[in-house]
Amino acid sequence: MDGQNSDVYRIAQEIVAREGGYVNDPDDPGGATKHGVTIHTMRRLGLDLTGDGRVNETDVRRLTAAQAAEIFVAHYFTRPRIAELPEPLQATVFDMYVNAGANSVKILQRLLGKMGFKVEVDGVIGPKTIAASARAHAVAPDHIVDAYGIERRNYYFALADRRPASRKYARTQAGGKGGWITRAETFLAARYHLTAEAFRQRVAAWD
Numbered sequence: 001m002d003g004q005n006s007d008v009y010r011i012a013q014e015i016v017a018r019e020g021g022y023v024n025d026p027d028d029p030g031g032a033t034k035h036g037v038t039i040h041t042m043r044r045l046g047l048d049l050t051g052d053g054r055v056n057e058t059d060v061r062r063l064t065a066a067q068a069a070e071i072f073v074a075h076y077f078t079r080p081r082i083a084e085l086p087e088p089l090q091a092t093v094f095d096m097y098v099n100a101g102a103n104s105v106k107i108l109q110r111l112l113g114k115m116g117f118k119v120e121v122d123g124v125i126g127p128k129t130i131a132a133s134a135r136a137h138a139v140a141p142d143h144i145v146d147a148y149g150i151e152r153r154n155y156y157f158a159l160a161d162r163r164p165a166s167r168k169y170a171r172t173q174a175g176g177k178g179g180w181i182t183r184a185e186t187f188l189a190a191r192y193h194l195t196a197e198a199f200r201q202r203v204a205a206w207d
Contacts, residue, residue: 085108109129
């Protein structure tokens with residue numbers, strides 16, 4: 001395995017660790033999930049791990065962390081062409097693709113538009129998005145990753161604004177930053193992390 005592939009698998013393993021084990025939260029549209037892989041994904045890929053001709057929750061429970069990492073690299077990194085984006089952007093877009101699918105690319109495309117690089121917001125990494133990302137990175141190499149992270153955090157906040165059932169993913173029961181927000185800030189420079197007070201003010205309308 002070459003160095004680049006090693007880095008991609010390391011990132012995939014970190015994503016698996018962030019996603020955690022088996023969950024089946026009724027408020028999560030993804031349904032039964034393990035290591036970040038949903039039952040819908042497993043059905044789409046035909047991952048019948050029990051060999052009974054069906055893909056159900058039992059198959060999800062049997063999924064290993066190594067299998068999840070392989071799925072992420074093949075279907076959430078290689079297939080959507082994240083490897084063709086500027087290298088500094090790859091980890092955060094990859095992580096977001098696992099979490100939100102094509103919305104991760106739409107976030108990038110909207111950001112590119114704000115930076116003056118017009119691309120269609122279609123959730124697909126094609127030649128124009130690849131070229132625009134390269135130009136944007138060349139113009140702002142020290143800022144584009146943070147800019148994407150901020151847009152990503154805003155996406156989570158907006159989703160929770162619209163859907164009260166999702167707010168538990170953005171804010172803990174104790175009132176602190178929830179998993180969505182801390183996940184986005186994992187890829188942000190510390191100076192762009194929201195303070196506890198700024199976070200409380202942002203979510204105050206949810207009460």
